[in-house]
Amino acid sequence: MSAAPEHAPTMARASLAERIAPWLPMLLVPLVMLTGLVLIPSGSSWLTLTVSGLAMGMMIFIMASGMTLVFGLMDVINFGHGVFISVGAFVGVSVLLMLAGMTAAPSLILNLLALLLAIIVAALATGALGWAFERVIVKPVYGAHLKQILVTMGGLIVVEQLIIVLWGPEEIYILRPEALKGAITFAGAALEKYRLVAVVVGLALFLAMRFVLRRTKIGLIVRAGVENGEMVEALGYRLRLVFIGVFVAGSALAGLGGVMWGLYQEVITAHMGQQMMILIFIVVIIGGLGSVEGCFIGALLVGLLQNYVAFLEPKAALISNIGLMVAILMWRPQGMIPVVKAK
Amino acid sequence: MLNKLLSGDMPRSRVLTVILAAILICLAFAPFLFPGVRSVDTAARICVFILLVASYDLMLGYGGIVSFAHTMFFGMGAYGVALACTHMERGFGALIVGAGGGAILAALIAFLIGLFSLRVRAIFFAMITLAVASAVAVLVSQLSGLTGGEDGLTYKIPRELTPAFRFGKDMFGGELFGVKTNGRLLAYYVVFTGALVLFLLLLRIVNSPFGRVLQAIRENDFRAEAVGYRVVSYRTAATCISAAVAALAGALYAIWLRYVGPDTALSFEIMVDILLMVVIGGMGTMYGAVIGATLFVVAQNYLQELMGAASSAVEGVPILPDLLSADRWLLWLGILFILSVYFFPTGVVGRLRDGK
Numbered sequence: 074m075s076a077a078p079e080h081a082p083t084m085a086r087a088s089l090a091e092r093i094a095p096w097l098p099m100l101l102v103p104l105v106m107l108t109g110l111v112l113i114p115s116g117s118s119w120l121t122l123t124v125s126g127l128a129m130g131m132m133i134f135i136m137a138s139g140m141t142l143v144f145g146l147m148d149v150i151n152f153g154h155g156v157f158i159s160v161g162a163f164v165g166v167s168v169l170l171m172l173a174g175m176t177a178a179p180s181l182i183l184n185l186l187a188l189l190l191a192i193i194v195a196a197l198a199t200g201a202l203g204w205a206f207e208r209v210i211v212k213p214v215y216g217a218h219l220k221q222i223l224v225t226m227g228g229l230i231v232v233e234q235l236i237i238v239l240w241g242p243e244e245i246y247i248l249r250p251e252a253l254k255g256a257i258t259f260a261g262a263a264l265e266k267y268r269l270v271a272v273v274v275g276l277a278l279f280l281a282m283r284f285v286l287r288r289t290k291i292g293l294i295v296r297a298g299v300e301n302g303e304m305v306e307a308l309g310y311r312l313r314l315v316f317i318g319v320f321v322a323g324s325a326l327a328g329l330g331g332v333m334w335g336l337y338q339e340v341i342t343a344h345m346g347q348q349m350m351i352l353i354f355i356v357v358i359i360g361g362l363g364s365v366e367g368c369f370i371g372a373l374l375v376g377l378l379q380n381y382v383a384f385l386e387p388k389a390a391l392i393s394n395i396g397l398m399v400a401i402l403m404w405r406p407q408g409m410i411p412v413v414k415a416k
Numbered sequence: 417m418l419n420k421l422l423s424g425d426m427p428r429s430r431v432l433t434v435i436l437a438a439i440l441i442c443l444a445f446a447p448f449l450f451p452g453v454r455s456v457d458t459a460a461r462i463c464v465f466i467l468l469v470a471s472y473d474l475m476l477g478y479g480g481i482v483s484f485a486h487t488m489f490f491g492m493g494a495y496g497v498a499l500a501c502t503h504m505e506r507g508f509g510a511l512i513v514g515a516g517g518g519a520i521l522a523a524l525i526a527f528l529i530g531l532f533s534l535r536v537r538a539i540f541f542a543m544i545t546l547a548v549a550s551a552v553a554v555l556v557s558q559l560s561g562l563t564g565g566e567d568g569l570t571y572k573i574p575r576e577l578t579p580a581f582r583f584g585k586d587m588f589g590g591e592l593f594g595v596k597t598n599g600r601l602l603a604y605y606v607v608f609t610g611a612l613v614l615f616l617l618l619l620r621i622v623n624s625p626f627g628r629v630l631q632a633i634r635e636n637d638f639r640a641e642a643v644g645y646r647v648v649s650y651r652t653a654a655t656c657i658s659a660a661v662a663a664l665a666g667a668l669y670a671i672w673l674r675y676v677g678p679d680t681a682l683s684f685e686i687m688v689d690i691l692l693m694v695v696i697g698g699m700g701t702m703y704g705a706v707i708g709a710t711l712f713v714v715a716q717n718y719l720q721e722l723m724g725a726a727s728s729a730v731e732g733v734p735i736l737p738d739l740l741s742a743d744r745w746l747l748w749l750g751i752l753f754i755l756s757v758y759f760f761p762t763g764v765v766g767r768l769r770d771g772k
Contacts, residue, residue, distance in 0.1 A: 150542075214758075222482045223753075224757050227750050227753040228750075230688060230746060230749075230753070231754065348550075350546070351547050351550045354543040354544075358540060358543055391555055398544070399532065402533075
């Protein structure tokens with residue numbers, strides 16, 4: 074009979090800290106909200122700020138999600154992603170201006186219908202543009218990051234200039250649909266109606282995206298492609314086609330986000346996408362390149378923090394996002410939920 | 417002698433040599449060859465941008481690092497000079513303190529950004545620099561008490577560099593080949609000499625062993641690491657040098673303009689311009705910076721008029737006048753940019769060298 078092994082296998086439970094670690098990013102959002110509650114003197118202004126922070130975060134998430142997936146799947150970094158936001162906003166707003174009869178009517182149903190139409194047209198237009206962008210600009214430079222950055226940047230310049238050719242150089246002011254103007258009062262806090270709509274739309278899109286990615290076959294292929302593209306191709310799936318689909322869907326989402334953002338700001342310019350890109354990059358980096366969940370958490374964090382800090386210390390709001398990024402990168406250099414291994 | 421000055425990196429093409437010599441002569445004697453406020457102004461702009469683009473090329477072309485914060489470094493030098501001239505006694509001391517302070521600050525910030533992002537992966541660097549640069553641009557326009565906000569700052573540079581200062585009256589009657597010998601002429605030569613010396617220094621750097629290692633890292637960083645070079649240190653060092661030189665270029669520009677503002681020193685448009693110049697001129701060849709910057713600045717000043725004329729010539733045709741209007745020149749340069757990334761990654765210089 075052999076002797077018992079000298080070391081006794083340890084069956085102790087992992088410590089609390091170890092069990093929490095994977096969930097930490099998810100806990101960050103409520104943590105930031107709680108900190109806000111402590112620091113902000115009145116409860117009602119906290120509620121207002123939280124709702125607007127969530128609305129902003131949701132819209133940023135809509136715009137950023139496509140980019141992070143495109144990167145995760147094909148290692149393509151698209152610096153021109155912002156242009157889909159601008160194009161989406163311009164197309165959507167043009168549609169809304171054409172449907173002035175519907176948006177000016179005080180009926181909520183008609184208003185939402187007009188908004189829906191604008192969003193669909195904008196998403197279709199940017200989806201088509203995304204397809205063209207992928208074919209013409211991105212396809213020849215697969216695998217070369219440096220060229221991708223340069224070429225997509227060039228694409229951004231060209232499309233931005235084309236927007237100016239088509240719509241003129243002036244910014245366009247747009248009024249929100251009649252029933253979405255103003256605010257409702259809840260527990261003493263004024264909540265803008267449009268922001269509530271933005272939260273609902275963003276949440277619905279996030280859940281839909283999660284459903285597609287987690288519960289459908291195509292989602293399985295996409296997730297597997299992000300993990301290990303070569304293996305998925307070896308199994309006989311044409312990842313190229315999947316990738317084009319994701320690129321088009323990501324562009325369409327960016328366009329959709331552009332319409333929402335344009336209505337949120339009530340003014341659109343050809344450069345708005347380029348300006349949004351900065352927030353999007355921050356979100357994508359802190360979320361972890363390639364991760365949809367990380368992107369969602371990152372977007373909410375950025376939105377909430379920006380609103381809280383702007384209320385507490387207006388001057389610091391400008392650098393709060395950079396501070397957040399630095400803090401998170403010091404904590405996890407690959408982002409909160411890294412998916413793609415560092416190459 | 418010449419070989420030594422150029423650090424052994426000769427143009428290696430007859431046409432290129434002729435063009436470079438022509439540009440050098442034109443810039444060296446610009447105030448005499450092209451008298452007139454606007455053309456001398458263009459020449460000074462070309463000098464500054466050659467230096468700025470060359471410093472960017474050290475990072476992009478030789479190091480393979482894409483940065484979007486180059487205008488931020490440029491602006492640091494420019495604002496450094498502006499702030500030093502505003503708050504210090506008028507004199508050359510203020511210029512030196514401002515330029516030196518700006519360069520050191522730029523190198524320091526480049527080091528910090530590099531520390532955060534180059535460690536993980538080079539692609540982070542592009543995104544993080546974009547975010548930081550935009551935050552700084554917003555900060556500068558918000559802190560109007562210090563930086564003058566959107567209006568920018570006007571300040572006094574040493575009297576010897578202003579048009580009011582005349583010299584050489586008794587020697588050659590205050591005129592040289594019909595050009596008034598005033599402080600403006602001196603200021604031009606300060607800019608020209610500064611740009612030339614720093615450009616030669618950059619040429620020296622890229623042709624040193626350090627430059628060779630950088631190129632090796634650009635080609636295959638994994639292999640360079642395996643051979644035993646510390647990739648991150650080399651990349652960070654290249655970023656810091658490049659940032660410091662960019663800040664000095666900004667300082668020269670501030671000396672020339674006697675004004676800084678977000679539009680002239682910090683805007684994202686300048687970043688796009690730098691990218692276009694580097695790529696069209698030729699990445700990874702210092703001479704590409706010369707060609708790219710000269711072509712671009714001349715085009716910026718004179719092509720617009722040409723396009724305006726073309727636009728009015730096709731009046732009546734739908735859309736075409738809009739596409740050709742003078743404000744849309746960036747559209748055409750953008751297309752040229754994409755085409756050159758695809759088809760001539762080594763730009764004009766690479767083409768000329770291949771063709772001999």
